[in-house]
């Protein structure tokens with residue numbers, strides 16, 4: 001593990017290793033208030049104890065109408081800050097930096113009246129749904145929601161924010177020319193919506209506050225991903241986290257003999273165009289593969305998502321050469337199931353009974369099934 005456990009600098013922070021835990025929503029713990037519970041606090045604290053270098057908290061909504069579900073965490077009002085503060089304090093006790101991913105779902109949201117940058121049609125449950133474009137007033141109000149959310153994040157103790165600008169959500173909808181059919185400046189310059197948010201967050205938060213962006217590598221094609229990488233670096237963002245874009249519209253193309261996934265290829269190509277840290281993600285399910293990606297490409301960090309759900313202690317176990325566990329790719333976690341019921345985690349616990357003590361000691365409320373509200 002020559003590469004995985006070397007430190008890396010992100011803005012003013014030295015991250016102790018190259019393992020980032022990417023945002024992963026948990027829909028079973030919050031309620032319609034979007035407030036964090038004691039379970040969230042224990043979940044993130046246990047992950048910090050597990051040794052990851054950096055945690056990016058799950059997609060946390062900037063506006064109640066931009067939610068993915070009625071149980072998504074929120075950062076749209078001051079009353080949500082108390083619970084979020086408990087998360088940052090718990091994670092910081094283990095000298096682990098934590099960012100929060102700020103999110104608006106746009107057209108793929110859960111609200112009755114969803115929004116989209118431009119007129120857009122899509123199928124839902126066999127029916128064609130038509131969505132009308134955001135008015136300029138609505139557009140500016142959502143930009144303001146992102147900025148206010150980032151200010152709240154700073155006050156709640158986060159080391160920074162990651163803008164959720166991929167996976168078909170609102171900023172991804174602006175960036176993708178297959179979706180953004182506006183005829184004003186926000187259509188002609190698809191990055192403008194995000195750039196204005198970034199500039200304003202920079203102006204309204206302390207100078208050491210980290211601003212990162214999770215971008216589609218293919219939005220819709222790799223050339224676009226590379227162009228956006230350059231534009232966002234120039235705008236002053238501190239890192240790029242590269243994942244898939246607006247899923248229905250992307251066209252990933254990679255050389256046939258490339259040894260890793262297409263999206264890691266995209267991260268590698270985007271890193272060639274910028275000097276800020278770039279994170280790669282998807283299917284990095286064992287320490288050897290993680291180390292190889294760091295060795296054979298130029299990316300700076302690897303995101304370990306489902307691996308961390310299987311084993312909160314993934315990073316420490318990788319460092320000590322122990323079995324980190326295996327994701328079974330069963331998709332249970334995508335179906336709004338308590339992460340403690342992940343079949344890969346349960347299998348890992350059966351193989352390593354010592355993990356029971358880890359969860360018992362660190363996560364009393366999830367194991368007892370008790371929701372402790374702040």
Ligand SMILES: Cc1cc2nc3c(=O)[nH]c(=O)nc-3n(C[C@H](O)[C@H](O)[C@H](O)COP(=O)(O)O)c2cc1C
Pocket residue numbers: 022023024025026058059101164167214243281282283284303304305306307333334
């Ligand atoms: C349960 C679950 C929830 C997720 N929630 C988010 C999210 O809130 N924001 C986001 O950008 N990606 C989200 N993702 C995608 C992950 O961050 C990551 O990109 C994906 O799981 C691939 O990485 P992996 O193979 O290491 O799991 C989620 C994935 C899972 C499995």
Ligand code: SF4
Pocket residue numbers: 306307309310326327328329330331332333334341342343344345
């Ligand atoms: S084992 Fe299944 S539930 Fe657990 S992380 Fe993997 S896909 Fe998700």
